[in-house]
Structures are given as C-alpha cells and as structure tokens.
Amino acid sequence: MILEQEPDDPAAYILLSNLHASAGQWRDVAKIRKSMKERNLIKEAGYSWIEVENMVHRFHVGDTSHPQSREIYRELDQLAAKIKEMGYIPDTDFVLHDVEEEQKEQFLFQHSDCHSALKYISMATEREIVVSDSNRFHHMKNGVCACNDYW
Numbered sequence: 001m002i003l004e005q006e007p008d009d010p011a012a013y014i015l016l017s018n019l020h021a022s023a024g025q026w027r028d029v030a031k032i033r034k035s036m037k038e039r040n041l042i043k044e045a046g047y048s049w050i051e052v053e054n055m056v057h058r059f060h061v062g063d064t065s066h067p068q069s070r071e072i073y074r075e076l077d078q079l080a081a082k083i084k085e086m087g088y089i090p091d092t093d094f095v096l097h098d099v100e101e102e103q104k105e106q107f108l109f110q111h112s113d114c115h116s117a118l119k120y121i122s123m124a125t126e127r128e129i130v131v132s133d134s135n136r137f138h139h140m141k142n143g144v145c146a147c148n149d150y151w
C-alpha cells in the first residue's frame with residue numbers, strides 16, 4: 001500500500017484520498033484526512049498567479065486576503081453568470097469534495113476546469129488570455145485555445 005511506503009508524505013495521502021473521492025467513498029476520504037491530521041501532515045495549498053498591469057497577484061481557492069477581494073469575487077460572479085448564458089457548462093466531475101453542486105461550480109470557476117471557462121471568458125471579455133499549466137502555454141482568443149484543446 002502506498003501509505004506503508006511513504007507514511008510521512010502528504011502527497012501519498014492526498015492521492016489515496018482523491019481516488020476514494022472520485023469513487024464517492026466519502027467515509028474513506030474522512031478516515032484518510034483524519035489520519036493525516038493525527039500525523040500532523042498538511043496538504044500544501046495549490047496557488048495560481050495573475051499579472052495585472054505589471055503586478056503579479058498570488059491566490060488560492062477561496063482566498064480573501066487581497067484588499068479588493070470583494071470586488072474580485074463580485075466580478076467573478078458576474079463573469080460566471082455571463083459565460084453560463086453563453087453556454088458554459090461546468091464539469092463538476094473535477095471537484096473531489098462532498099459538497100453541493102452549486103459549491104462545486106464555484107470551486108471550478110475560481111480554480112479548476114479553467115481551460116473551458118477561460119475560453120468562454122475570452123469571448124465574454126473580448127480579451128486574449130494567456131495561461132500556462134505544467135506542460136504548455138495556452139493562448140485563448142474569441143473562445144478558441146491555440147492548443148486545439150490538447151491539455
């Protein structure tokens with residue numbers, strides 16, 4: 001078992017937890033997270049960065065530390081409504097949390113499933129958006145990504 005090989009590696013616990021979560025086995029997820037807590041193992045938060053007017057801002061899902069966070073989340077809510085009107089359908093299968101569908105959509109829009117959402121946002125805002133993942137840069141313009149959806 002992976003936990004026997006790497007008992008002090010939080011990534012092993014997260015991997016196992018995500019496997020159980022993707023199968024809807026929430027009791028097993030809770031057991032694994034409890035075990036992590038008992039061992040004082042902490043999952044490092046995943047961060048995203050955005051550059052606006054030559055200034056880089058770092059954030060994570062649900063982050064409210066930015067002085068303009070209320071305005072940022074208000075704008076995100078407006079963007080979410082606009083792209084849904086345009087036909088965006090969030091793929092909530094990406095969210096491995098036992099929460100309501102609406103909360104899953106919020107998680108997705110703020111941090112995950114960004115490839116699909118950003119294509120719509122590029123149309124809604126009439127802007128070119130450039131993002132990178134661990135493999136490549138993605139150039140979104142008019143609802144199309146230069147990667148031809150190879151991600």
